[in-house]
Amino acid sequence: MLIQRMSAVFGRLRNETLQLQDGLNIIEAPNETGKSTWCAFLTAMLYGINSRERDKAGFIADKNRYAPWDGGSMSGRLECHADGADLTITRTTRRQTAPMTDFQAVYTGTASPVEGLTGANCGETLLGVSREVFERSAFIRQSGLAITQDAGLERRVASLISSGDEDTSYTEAYDALKKQLNRRRFNKSGQLPALEAELAEVQQQLDSSVQLQQQLADALERSQALESDVQTLSDELAQYDRWEAAQKRRQLAALTTDADTAAQRVHSLT
Known part of the structure; x- marks a missing residue:
């Protein structure tokens, strides 16, 4: 991009025009004549003014630092050559709280707008770099020599x-x-602590499951032992029943024999 002419109502500049030529342009002038103001104006024309900036200790926002001294509204006009065409870019102010936000880009000498060129992307489209890169490389102010x-x-x-x-x-x-x-992981929060807590809970459930399985195995073992005891007792009971029956049969036989002997004696005595 080749800058040809700039006109500004910006800070101390009141409808002033700066004409530039092909090649390297060196501006030499006494202090407080507007050299830094022209630099800030060029940045504002390309990238706009951040209306959300606020004054802080040791820092004045551009919207306040470069407010026109006569109380007017910021505005500017930039004529340049880019991509084989002459362009005229203007920025004006509709609301004082948002200076130079009204943007227009046309082909010089016509009313035909430049398609795709807006106030938000003007600088990056024409120069190929963002505002941050522009201010830290190709365009460094006196107060910005320390590159951040x-x-x-x-x-x-x-x-x-x-x-x-x-x-x-x-x-x-x-x-x-x-x-x-x-x-x-951030202190005790995050995905890892959550997963660790979940893992601990699962591990606790697994330990409980192992204990239950062990208890089940012990219960099955006791059940088998008890079943064996029941079978043994059943066998012993059956044996006792058989022995008791045999005893009763022997007693019955003895009583029968005694009865027969008594009957014979009765018969003999009779």
């Missing part, structure tokens, strides 16, 4: 030192692995 960690930049760096795969990021991989580890 970012997944998008890691993917771009990885693509330079590997086979060109831009989908790999250490931070994303680390976060994914950390989430997986937390899912598996």
Whole structure:
């Protein structure tokens, strides 16, 4: 992409225009003349302004830092050459709480919109990199010389030192692995503690089952012993019954013999 002209209502810039030429452009001007403001404006035109940023200690959100000094609304126009065509990109503000969110991209000199180019994807479509990569590589402000960690930049760096795969990021991989580890075990929660508790319960049930099987085996053994005792007692009882019957038969025979002898004596005496 080749930037040709920028016009801005942005911070100290009030309807000012910056004309650029082919090749390397070096802007030299005294302090507080708007050099950093033009840099921030270019980023805002390409990637928009994060309206959700809030001021913090030592930090002023861009929507407040670059609010027009005269109290007006942010707006801008960027003319560039990309993909063999001249494009005109404009951003305006409808609501002060969401500056430069109204986006329009047309072919220069026409009213024909550029298909597929939106305020959300403008910078990444034209430059091929995300905002995070842009701000950490090709476009570094004075306050941003210390490059911070970012997944998008890691993917771009990885693509330079590997086979060109831009989908790999250490931070994303680390976060994914950390989430997986937390899912598996985090203190006393997670999948592993749950499975361990389930395993312990199953082991307890298995131990109880083994005890019940042992008790059943002991009961069967006692039952067999008792059945053997019953058979033995039955045999002994049968033997006793036979012995008692034999005794009664002998007693009956003796009594019969005595009766016959008594009868003979009676007969003799008679």
